[in-house]
Amino acid sequence: MLIKGTDLLDKKVRHAQANEDNIELNGILLNKYDFTLCYLTFEEAVPADPGNDKSFDAVDRSVLNMQAATSGIGSQSTPLSGTGYPVSTKTRIKETYYIPWHEIVSLDEDIVYQGNERQLDEPEECLESTIFKGWTVETIEGDKIGKIHDLILDTIAKKAVALEITEGFWSKLMGEGNKYLPIAGEPHWAEEKWIVEPELKDHLVNTKDEIQPLF
Structure with missing residues (x-):
């Protein structure tokens, strides 16, 4: 053909x-x-990263690190302002x-x-x-x-x-x-x-x- x-x-x-x-x-x-x-x-x-289902943006990571350094202050049921919990955001x-x-x-x-x-x-x-x-x-x-x-x-x-x-x-x-x-x-x-x-x-x-x- x-x-x-x-x-x-x-x-x-x-x-x-x-x-x-x-x-x-x-x-x-x-x-x-x-x-x-x-x-x-x-x-x-x-x-883009098939081995990593969860991710934080850069701001979330820095604030979460601060929470860990202050013995978890602000890390109870409500996150500090500007933070968030891990979310499934696979980049494709x-x-x-x-x-x-x-x-x-x-x-x-x-x-x-x-x-x-x-x-x-x-x-x-x-x-x-x-x-x-x-x-x-x-x-x-x-x-x-x-x-x-x-x-x-x-x-x-x-x-x-x-x-x-x-x-x-x-x-x-x-x-x-x-x-x-x-x-x-x-x-x-x-x-x-x-x-x-x-x-x-x-x-x-x-x-x-x-x-x-x-x-």
């Missing part, structure tokens, strides 16, 4: 054993060398989780995954699928084909297979609307350009369903 990266990002995520789809996807990671699909990412609120922070692509079991209405292999460390060999948005696509001769609007993902082959192109002379030459170009050539990171061979212009198509693999 061919799907735009942004369309995949719009889907909800849930575990195969859960009924609720309350997880919002916030990233798609690709291998930076061959553009295979590596991970889906989402954020989840977790306790957002953690990013990385779901390996091989754990995805369905991409129908929701993205459904199985297993519990959710790593926290960002994979060094991967990059965000949105990183190329706005880059210029040019031939090695300097002809501008257009700008990258999105990536087209093949969920069966498990990789990015094409660029969605907007603007540019060659793109507009084929009529209105965005065009699609099979992934070939290579990214030039310093210039934020994707450089391709001149003959790749002949592979521009009007819809993602017309995309043909080059190899």
Whole structure:
């Protein structure tokens, strides 16, 4: 199945054993060398200090220390002014989780995954699928084909297979609307350009369903 990266990002995520789809996807990671699909990412609120359920603010702690130093004066049933008893005030922070692509079991209405292999460390060999948005696509001769609007993902082959192109002379030459170009050539990171061979212009198509693999 061919799907735009942004369309995949719009889907909800849930575990195969859960009924609720309350997880919002916030990233798609690709291998930076061959553009295979590596991970889906989402954020989840977790306790900042899971081992400490109770806390005081700074004022409470200082006054309670004073109470202890004065043999408990004011520490009967009513606290001294400005103090309070310990309360459960867990601070929550957002953690990013990385779901390996091989754990995805369905991409129908929701993205459904199985297993519990959710790593926290960002994979060094991967990059965000949105990183190329706005880059210029040019031939090695300097002809501008257009700008990258999105990536087209093949969920069966498990990789990015094409660029969605907007603007540019060659793109507009084929009529209105965005065009699609099979992934070939290579990214030039310093210039934020994707450089391709001149003959790749002949592979521009009007819809993602017309995309043909080059190899």
